[in-house]
Amino acid sequence: MSETNIDIVNKGLGKRYRAEKRFRIYGVCAIAASLIFLAFLFISISSTGYTAFQQTFIRLSVYFDPEILGDTTNREGLASANFPAIVKQSLFKMFPEVQSRGEKKQLASLISSGASYYIRDMLIENPDFVGETIQVWLPADDDVDMLIKGHSDRGLVEAERRLNDRQIDWIQQLEKDGSIEKRFNKIFFTVGDSREPELAGIWGAASGSFFTMVITLLLSFPIGVAAAIYLEEFAKKNRWTDIIEVNINNLAAVPSIVFGLLGLAVFLNFFGMPRSAPLVGGLVMTLMTLPVIIIASRASLKSVPPSIREAALGVGASQMQMVFHHVLPLALPGMLTGAIIGMARALGETAPLLMIGMVAFIVDVPSGFTDPATALPVQIYLWADSPEKGFLEKTSAAIMVLLTFLIAMNALAVILRKKFEKRW
Amino acid sequence: MDANMNPTMLLLTILFLSVMGFVMGKRRSYAVANDAGGVSGLHSRPTYYGSLTALWCAIPALIIFSFWLLFESSIITNLVISSLPDQLQNLPADRLNLIVTDIKNIVNGNIVSADPNPSLVAAAEHYKKLNSLSHASLTVIVITIAIASILVIQRTINPKLRARNHVERVVKYILIACSTIAIFTTIGIVLSVLYEAIRFFKIIPLSGFLTGLEWSPQMAIRADQVGSSGSFGAVPVFVGTMLIxxxxxxxxxxxxxxxxxxxxxxxxxTFRSIAKPLLEILAGIPTVVYGFFAALTVAPMIRDLGGFFWLDVSSESALAAGLVMGIMIIPFVSSLSDDVINAVPQSLRDGAYALGATKSETIRHVVIPAALPGIVGSVLLAVSRAIGETMIVVMAAGLAANLTINPLKTVTTVTVQIVTLLVGDQEFDSPKTLAAFALGLMLFIVTLILNVIALVVVRKYREQYE
Incomplete structure (x- = not known):
């Protein structure tokens, strides 16, 4: 009995089905691998970052000693008043047994060096505090903060710890009194950068990003839409429009750092614009986002059916009227979606901003388009480079804030698309 | 601060004037229409007369405004420099730049390092005066022009004026101008990078740059400084980039x-509608986040893992940066390949099924070969993205230019070198700074070639099945 063809096929069938199954599993594994990585990334960042939204504060009874402060009724007096001494004095009063100079210094280092500014601001707001004792919660030093949050190990040998045994004793005493607690970290959301982790915030970087994005949106959206309208509705197919198209497609794929080089050479060196300014950042980002917006806007214009155009022309509209009165309103939601996605990408972009100097250490919150500023992703980069342990959680927290913005923007784009998308 | 507010206020004033122009033009058209027997006697709708006035009010004013601001600071700086005492003017360019920075700092009320030189203070005063003079004259000129154009157009409005055609022509020119910005951007990139790169190649020959095996750009800025003379052989940098x-x-x-x-x-x-957006999230995460993740989590993990197998893994290994970068690129490859696979006609698959092929056999022997050009194009685009990626490598890869293909060692990339050479103090005469532009030129050329090839391949492929 000789083997028939069908037998040969049947014999191989099991093997082939197994290969089929394996192939399918490869596919599932590939998707699973990317999703697992995504989950891993989010979990790893939020687990290091969530603690930054709380901060350790120490309660002190601050006595506004008129002798130390001197005359605080005018500006010069306030500027020269010795607020750090006030903070130290109230701390020493809590631990009267501390006498030696060295120990006093160690004790004083438990409170953030920025605490005196809070005392000063309090006094400016309430000038009649002089001579009174007030209960105040002041930010603790970042080493204390790390210890309370459990990021530094209390069980280590003293030499390997940032805080020595005495300091930990004091902290435990404060804990027993309920004079040390974690509170919502308002500082993080309201101030600019600082060298001290416990005094650093993202508000300065967020404002810088905001100003940059305003310029980007104001320039790139109108220009991008106008370019798309010309190319899609008016331009004849010829060499010139071909060149423009090839250019746009190429610019969309040019590495972002090259745009930074352009900004440095043209805007800063040739035109002499200010360094580190959101204005220049916005211009560079505009050039970067333009291709994205143009491509999205063209796709959106293409999806408007020709019947709309013919109907408008048929009732006597000029070509311009046809485009601006009928096609553009129908294409606008799609263009907006593209713009939002382009803006989200620009918001997360770092490299070109490094080139134009938006990477400087800037404490002040920028108040205009030409003030020196950084942006959120640059702030993340700067903090990621800092050696202090306290900046680790700040970096992760800043990433969480940035991702929240990006997710919100993308969600908005999806909602817009769902709501206005028309199938013709 | 006041000087900074001025341009914004002026811009708002121009916009306000042009809105006024719109209203006035429209009114005027109604007025002339009354004599011509109602609105139907006009050539265009009244709105077009308004738009015409508004456009001619805003456009000349805005053009003057933007050119003025673009060139103002360099012109004023030059004027101030030429009014400086001779002994200051004859200083070398870099010292002069420092002095200009000092003057600007005095103007802005910032603290200057040394005690201000009286001639510097005088120059700062001069600068301030010129600045306010410039702002004042800009304001006067721009507002005069805006108002004058409104008045001129007002006078020319008559029922026969072809306002719609006129407005439409202007709008069309604006549209054309907007679409050429892409070309100007490309020209700007090429010129700016090329110009500095040529200056670099005048100091360091091109052949030495492309074939040299040693890269150490740290060189002494002043002649009397101790330090290496710098060597600019870019091969280790290119190899590092290619490795990662x-x-x-x-x-x-x-x-x-x-x-x-x-x-x-x-x-x-259902699965598709959930998994696809999730994959695309990977593409939306900013690269600085990947960089932080690579440096903080992945690199130590790989080092520990290597230590487990008695391997000596550098803490800034190429492997960590490359792995994380690969994950970032997954969505680019997948969404582009998804498109090309979907573009393969169903008839090819049906043919394979009819011959008794299983699904995976159809995919491997029919769909993939048919989609191959498109897949190659998408891979090329992904490669160009990998080469140009900056933040991941800046944060996770090293600075040392080792000529090695061992992924466990530290290597450096083109983008890392550009960032390190250009962040911080810059000297635009030193080859150290110019080298960044030479590297940028290489980066631009290579990614451009990859993109063009990819686009051509993909376009050819699309035409094949359409």
């Missing part, structure tokens, strides 16, 4: 391609 990109592609291509195949051929609608 290759690692990234080893991760991204298999995973991205398999995901695309699974999503387009096997997955049902």
């Amino acid at each position: 990109s290759a690692i990234a592609m080893c991760v991204a291509v298999p995973i991205g391609l398999m995901s695309a195949i699974y999503l387009s051929e096997y997955a049902n609608r």
Whole structure:
């Protein structure tokens, strides 16, 4: 009995089905691998970052000693008043047994060096505090903060710890009194950068990003839409429009750092614009986002059916009227979606901003388009480079804030698309 | 601060004037229409007369405004320099730049390092005076022009004026101007990078740059400083870039391609609608986040893992940067391949099924070969993205230019070098700074070639099935 063809096929069938199954599993594994990585990334960042939204504060009874402060009724007096001494004095009063100079210094280092500014601001707001004792919660030093949050190990040998045994004793005493607690970290959301982790915030970087994005949106959206309208509705197919198209497609794929080089050479060196300014950042980002917006806007214009155009022309509209009165309103939601996605990408972009100097250490919150500023992703980069342990959680927290913005923007784009998308 | 507010206020004033112009033009057209027997006697709708006035009010004013601001600061700086005492003017260019910075600091009320030189203070005063003079004259000129154009147009409005055609022509020119910005951007990139790169190649010959095996750009800025003279052989940098990109592609291509195949051929609608956006989140995460993740989590993990196998892994290994970069690129490969796989006609698949092929056999022997050009194009685009990626390598890869292809060692890339050479103090005469532009030129050329090839390949492929 000789083997028939069908037998040969049947014999191989099991093997082939197994290969089929394996192939399918490869596919599932590939998707699973990317999703697992995504989950891993989010979990790893939020687990290091969530603690930054709380901060350790120490309660002190601050006595506004008129002798130390001197005359605080005018500006010069306030500027020269010795607020750090006030903070130290109230701390020493809590631990009267501390006498030696060295120990006093160690004790004083438990409170953030920025605490005196809070005392000063309090006094400016309430000038009649002089001579009174007030209960105040002041930010603790970042080493204390790390210890309370459990990021530094209390069980280590003293030499390997940032805080020595005495300091930990004091902290435990404060804990027993309920004079040390974690509170919502308002500082993080309201101030600019600082060298001290416990005094650093993202508000300065967020404002810088905001100003940059305003310029980007104001320039790139109108220009991008106008370019798309010309190319899609008016331009004849010829060499010139071909060149423009090839250019746009190429610019969309040019590495972002090259745009930074352009900004440095043209805007800063040739035109002499200010360094580190959101204005220049916005211009560079505009050039970067333009291709994205143009491509999205063209796709959106293409999806408007020709019947709309013919109907408008048929009732006597000029070509311009046809485009601006009928096609553009129908294409606008799609263009907006593209713009939002382009803006989200620009918001997360770092490299070109490094080139134009938006990477400087800037404490002040920028108040205009030409003030020196950084942006959120640059702030993340700067903090990621800092050696202090306290900046680790700040970096992760800043990433969480940035991702929240990006997710919100993308969600908005999806909602817009769902709501206005028309199938013709 | 006041000087900074001025341009914004002026811009708002121009906009306000042009809105006024719109209203006035429209009114005027109604007025002339009354004599011509109602609105129907006009050539265009009254709105067009308004728009005409508004456009001619805003455009000349805005053009003057933007050119003025673009060139103002360099012109004023030059004027101030030429009014400086001779002994200051004759200083070398870099010292002069420092002095200009000092003057600007005095103007802005910032603290200057040394005690201000009286001539510097005088120059600062001069600068301030010129600045306010310039702002004042700008304001006067722009507002005069805006108002004058409104008045001129007002006078020319008559029922026969073809306002609509006029407005439409102007708008069309504006549209054309907007679409040429892409070309100007490209020209700007090429010129700016090329110009500095040529200056670099005048100091360091091109052949030495392309074939030299040693890269150490740290050179003494002043002649009397101790330090290495710097060597600019870029081969280690190129090799490092290729090594990290290759690692990234080893991760991204298999995973991205398999995901695309699974999503387009096997997955049902629900799974697809969930998994696809999730994959695209990977593309939306800023690269600085990946960089932080690579430096903080992945690199130590790989080092520990290597230590477990008695391997000596550098803490800034090429492997960590490459792995994370690969993951970042997965969605590029997968979404582009997804498109090309979907573009393969169903008839090819049906033919294979009819011959008794299983699904995976159809995919491997029919769909993939048919989609290959498109897949190659998408991989090329992904490679160009990997080469140009900056933040991941800046944060996770090293600075040392080792000529090695061992992924466990530290290597450096083109983008890392550009960032390190240009962040911080710059000297635009030193080859150290110019080298960044030479590297940028290489980067631009290579990515441009890759993109053009990819675009051509993909376009050819699309035409094949359309």
